[in-house]
Amino acid sequence: MHAVALKQVPAAVPEPLAAHHAPFDGRMFRQVLGLFPTGVTIVTTWDDQGRPVGATVSSFNTVSLDPPLVLFSLARNSACCEAFAAGGALAIHVLGHEQSELSSRFARGGGDKWVDLNYAPGELGAPLLDDSLACFECSLFAQYPGGDHVIFVAEVDNLRFRDGEPLVFCAGGYRKLAAKDACA
Numbered sequence: 001m002h003a004v005a006l007k008q009v010p011a012a013v014p015e016p017l018a019a020h021h022a023p024f025d026g027r028m029f030r031q032v033l034g035l036f037p038t039g040v041t042i043v044t045t046w047d048d049q050g051r052p053v054g055a056t057v058s059s060f061n062t063v064s065l066d067p068p069l070v071l072f073s074l075a076r077n078s079a080c081c082e083a084f085a086a087g088g089a090l091a092i093h094v095l096g097h098e099q100s101e102l103s104s105r106f107a108r109g110g111g112d113k114w115v116d117l118n119y120a121p122g123e124l125g126a127p128l129l130d131d132s133l134a135c136f137e138c139s140l141f142a143q144y145p146g147g148d149h150v151i152f153v154a155e156v157d158n159l160r161f162r163d164g165e166p167l168v169f170c171a172g173g174y175r176k177l178a179a180k181d182a183c184a
C-alpha cells in the first residue's frame, strides 16, 4: 500500500463574535435571543372573575426534579400576569408541531382567546386545553421579580402527555424538529 502524504488543511477559525455592550438596542437583543430555539407552551389559569386566561410562553424551563419544579416568566404588562400572581391552580401546555395557530391565538393580547375552544377544569382545577403534546398541572411554588417580567416557579402535581412532535420557535418563526438521524 502506497503511503500518501495528507496535506494538513488548517481548520477555519471562526471570526470572533463582535461584542456589543449594554444598553443594547432592544430589537437586536430580541433578535439575538431568537437564535436560541425553544419549545412553545401555553400557560393557563383563572382570573378573579372566574374567567379562563392564558398566554403563549417560550420562557418555560425546568428547575428541579425533586420537588418537581418548572418556571416561566411573564411580562408585567401582560393582561394575565396578575391572575398568575394571585397563586391559583395553573397549567402549562407543551404544544405539538401542528398547533402553531393555537400558539398565535394565545400570543395575541386582548380579544377572547378562548372562543370556540374545548377546555375544561383539570383534576387540580386549572383550565386545560385539549390536544397539547404534554400538560403539567401545577400549583404556584414561588414568584420573583425579573426586570420587566415576573418569574413564576410552579410545582408539578399532575402531568399527561401523548405521542407526537413538539412545536419549535426560532428566529421569530415556528419550526419543526428535523428527523433524529438528520444531524448524525
Ligand SMILES: Cc1cc2nc3c(=O)[nH]c(=O)nc-3n(C[C@H](O)[C@H](O)[C@H](O)COP(=O)(O)O)c2cc1C
Pocket (backbone or CB within 6 Å): 040, 054, 055, 056, 057, 058, 059, 060, 073, 074, 075, 077, 078, 079, 080, 081, 103, 104, 106, 107, 108, 109, 110, 149, 169
Ligand atoms: C412563541 C412566543 C413565545 C412567547 N413567550 C413569551 C414569554 O415567555 N413571556 C411573555 O410574557 N410573553 C411571551 N410571548 C408573548 C405573549 O404570548 C403575548 O404578549 C400575549 O399576548 C400575552 O397575553 P395577554 O396580554 O393577553 O396576557 C410569546 C409570544 C410568542 C409568539
